[in-house]
Amino acid sequence: MLPTSPLKKRAAQKEKSQFTPQDEFSDLNPPISYRHLLSPHPGARDPLRVIALCDSDAFYAACEQVRLGVDPSRPLVVRQWDALIAVNYPARAFGITRMSSWRDALKKCPELTVVHVATYKEGDNAPGYWDNPDTATHKVSLDYYRRESAKIIAIFKECLPDGEIEKASIDEAFIDFTRPVRAELLARYPYLGEVPADAPNGLDTILPPPPPISWEGRGILIPIAPPPEDQAGPVSGTGTHTEDEEGDDDARRTWHDVALSIAAEFMDKIRAEVRIQLGYTTSAGIARNKFLAKLTASYKKRDSQSILRNAAIPNYLIPMPFQKIRFLGGKLGKAIADKFEVSSVGDLLPISIDEMQQKFGEDSIWVYEIIRGIDRAEVKEKPTLTKSMMASKNLPRPITKSSEGPHWFRVLAAELALRLNELRATDISAWPKTIVLHARHRYDWSRSKQAAFPFTRNVTADVIAGYADRLWKDLVGSGSKQDGSLPYSVTTIALGFSGVEAGETGQQSIEGFFRPETSTTSRLDGDGNDRQRTHGKKDQRETEGSSDDIQEIEPESTASFVCPRCHKRIEVELGDDGEGESEERRAKALMEHGDFHVAEDLSKMPDDGISGRSSQGLRAVERERKRKRESSARVEGITKFLVRRRDE
Template identity: 25%
Template sequence: MRKIVHIDMDAFYASVEQRDNPALRGKPVVVAWKGARSVVCAASYEARKFGVRSAMPAIRAERLCPQAVFVPPDFACYKAVSKHVREILERHTDLIEPLSLDEAYLDVSCNKQGLATATEVAQAIRASIREELSLTASAGIAPNKFVAKIASDHRKPDGLFVVRPERVLSFLTPLPAARLPGVGQVMAEKLAALAIHTVGELRAVPTPLLVHKFGRWGLKLAELARGIDDEPVVPSRVRQSISSEDTFSEDHFLDELGPTITRLAERVWALAQREPRRARTVQLKLKTSDFQTLTRSLSPEAMPTSAQSLAEVALALRDRVDLPPRTRFRLVGVGLAHFDDAAPSPQDALFRADAAVASDSPRPC
């Protein structure tokens, strides 16, 4: 039986801003650039009380919480704090699978400190984060990854929740089916059409029927409903893509997306210059007003050598979209994917390892 811990920093970006600026403490903080096209990166718990959430258009967040304090993101600082958190995690295990800057899975079936239980490991990690970084983290502990992740959200913020092996089914039973990994809005609606709203109701459906309805994904649903997840913690997950996307406050026609695509290409270009490997594919992602997602990709013989040329490829991919002309879009994204294993030469202009994305004078973290 494995012992899995999911560590999740509480309102990470916003909490760092409140830590570093005492004037922001206790106030509704929204980490985002102001503007009609900006998206919320993070919201403090004071802002979440008003319904503000990550990935929400900033203009909507401003309507929900007019008194919110908007702070532009400082990713260089957040990355430095995340690195310190990683150092704390590594004191306990080498089996660490980061999901983002602010959360990770740990397999502590055997831990470096010789602590008796996974609960003690999680408590020690949370205490170190508090003492060394003046931040809080929540933890979920369970026999597998997906249950641990759900558990870490159970007593946020600054909480710890343990799901013992014999309690997995009773823990999952009353939860909405949408809490299961991979069950998004569309799948939740499909399940609701079958009168399946909770994990318990999903578990009661015969597995052959789920397979008939949803194919191989139906088998996975049946396993998740029973708390079955054999996926191991993967300690070295190699980045497969770099992307940036925007969700609009109002839907747009395809021919109106040019400026946003150009801006996203510039952002992806800046991110890509920190990646030592070479991408081979340019991707464009679109989501229609009725939530249909489509992607277009191209692996050219000569990859773009500037943000402008990356934007040109992305705009060419837009021209390959064959939908009715009055189709409106709510989201657009630009990405690079399919990285080579070998690092490029020092002269490679696309992925210079020493290029700076952050500001010239990042604040100390």
């Protein structure tokens, strides 16, 4: 007798217990009391919580369209080397996608406008536009897109001063409408502002029934019940509803629906301001949490907004292929699909939390909750002052000789100089503590060096490149052969600033205060000139917790790396392009996590740790490095599916 598959077993169990997927969504209509409305904002568990995700439509293409004054109806693509990184909607009508090459795109649409992103080249202090830049001499610049993105965020903040706004990527932002919506609820329905004298449970008394809602002009309503196949499609909030929507006015209408309708009004006005002031169209999704807002934003794209009411969540998620959900694609999604023989969210719902944890560990509770529409992540506004800057280059030809590095330092330094000067134009006291140089061979290993970056009045590419040259010599000098050949090839080079703060300038990095002062190494002054300073015999890579100890492991479909030292998975939100934004964020996260280990190690140093390190401590460091060389980082549970091992 053939063994029964897990899917057939669960099908039999479902039939026996009369299981229905909708039963798994148990918190769609939580009771809302006066306490919820009148008490301080309770965070992610607020039943009146409303989150939106606003996504700029074909952002890079829209930026170039506005810059060039191109008619919005004209097909346009943005090119980065031979690939396309943005395709506007008129171009998509010709079958052009981001998977197309720019030459194939021109064949499909001879009238296509093709714009290569701006690039830096050695000797230029600002990026420029060329028809056919050479990847061997030029570096991609996203400066223009960053500035336009900042303008959009500024409009969000101007239109919604009481809302929380989190920039998710260069073209996306989450907006927490909960506070402004609550204030608007009390303004429109003042009888909610005081608990009635005859309220049976005081503040915990449930609010009275909500008033009728007009969805006219609010956006696209995702239907509560899926329409018949011959009528499938979005339900527009223009007064035209399916039979299900008409019947929910009394039976299913909630105060959260009222909150969604108010947030939709706010969002529509904000999107209109972006279109009027900057000429960009956006698409938005409005729902109860960040996960659902992001899914909802892609329901119907281009200059529109979609609304997901709580009652519509089950039928929206159940038929969805679960591998389309962020972090459930790639290795993890394949492992779940193979283990449980499932493909959709509805197939996953019958699987118990115990079953998931037996296979994927304790962290799989996240999977269990996310497929049920539960997401407790907060919208966190990021500080205006960036803590780090990074310019990087995936090299078309690896660096194999020490003399090949300085060319790229001039290119990277030009970008850093421009960005730092732009920052100081808005905040004159802003200054980085440290300059950092990273070198990497694919995702096998990475090394870095850093030095204090003293204040100088005139920040130029030459000054920054001078520091980079010195760091490069320290990084590769001991390993170079007589002819300058390196024992390894460098495929990615990155130069950046860390510890960017407003206030005192020219401060030393944390490691600089604790180096043993027994030998001499070089440092540059504020004008980029060489000067001597005493340091310990051990270079920075021999310091416990230096950034060399963090080796990035490329995820397959997620943005994360695992620290071989603490075995923690560090998640990174990537940009849309394959070189600039994404590489910068990876390097930034790598550096910041390395700084954490530096501070942790310093706190554990013995009393004489400032003047030197014990032989026992050095032996411990050597044992740890040997262990890392002999075996890859141990990754347990669900985490092992979110990263790519170094030996693969």
